[in-house]
Amino acid sequence: MPRMTPETHVIDFRAAETLLEARDARGAIRLLDSVIAAHPESTAARLLRARAFFAAAQLRAAELEFQTVLEREPTNAYAHFALGRTYERAARPAEALRHFRIAAALDPRPDHVAAARFEDRDHQG
Incomplete structure (x- = not known):
């Protein structure tokens, strides 16, 4: 080798x-x-x-790797967004939404803001 x-x-x-x-x-x-x-x-x-x-x-391996990235770079908006997508795909919507909202707060790109569904807060009781 x-x-x-x-x-x-x-x-x-x-x-x-x-x-x-x-x-x-x-x-x-x-x-x-x-x-x-x-x-x-x-x-x-x-x-x-x-x-x-x-x-x-x-998905579990992706989750662990994205978490490792976020431990090192907690303000990495892309890693938060991608971890949110990972949770979404794993049918863990509450965890997904948390990371989508962090991503949108860090970097208010249209895809981050749309995934964060801030308008849904007004309709939650």
Whole structure:
């Protein structure tokens, strides 16, 4: 097996991005596993692996990875939004809504605000 270097990790990270874009989530996960093993502090690699887990419908793994990202970067709006989508897909709507609202507060992009459903607060008793 060839010796892994920081350069090969960068190549693997970029290849994993390409694989995920091509809808090969499992291939992306395989590449990112070695990158994260060598660089466990890499939030970017963890976020990409979380996205790949989500795309592969590995929701528990995605949840754990998004939570790890948020422990390191609690103001990462995208990670909150994606964790919300993960909870939504796992039929955990209250947890999803909490993260959608945090994402919208941090970054009021239209998709974050729509998912946060702030207008529903007025109709809740």
